[in-house]
Amino acid sequence: MKASNFDRRIRIERPIPDNSFDGAGSGEWELFVEVFAQVQDALPSRSERLGEGINLAARPSRVRMWYIDGVTPDMRFVMGDRIMQIVAGPAEVGRREGLEFVVEEYRPAGNPA
Template sequence: MASSLLRAGDLDKRIRIERPIAEEGFDDAGSQEWGTVENDVPASVTDILPSRGEKLANGINMATRPARVRMRYRDDVAPNMRFVMGDRVMTIVSGPAELGRRGGLEFMVEDYRPAGNGA
């Protein structure tokens, strides 16, 4: 059954799974550090078609790039983690959703950048 949900050929990208590392000192609050859970995880990353992708966050116009990420089932991925693919850092915004009976996982992710002309 798992083979019909996620075929090896569909997992054509490689991502790194990262988790937040808890800061110990009072002065470290807010200086988010990330640790690698696993490198080189086969995944399918599908961008969602654009539609009203810009929004206002704390008075700054931000553009989001939503995508769907699918991978083989694993039980060590939590919603507070993130995925990295090259220079693209993707925050998990929903999921994990189990596909079938441990046939795979699906996440909705977004990466952020300031909107407008970067020149």
């Protein structure tokens, strides 16, 4: 893992649940840490699928970063206007040298207007 490969600044955010009686699904996100990472998008032809009758354009990517203790699968990555959920990982690279994740960004396919 070379430092020069980590050319994207991403935010790792963790969920803050809303424990009120009517707060189901309305939790907030807070910053856990900002890091430099390597983000590699998968080929577009493999990222479209039909999910529950709705065509979704999922943008799967692989994210690598230096090892950080405490990153869990319930967190999310934010890079600019892209919000990505963790699909797989964290996988430890080497002996606590780095972490690797598979993430996906979901957007409805077609014209959003």
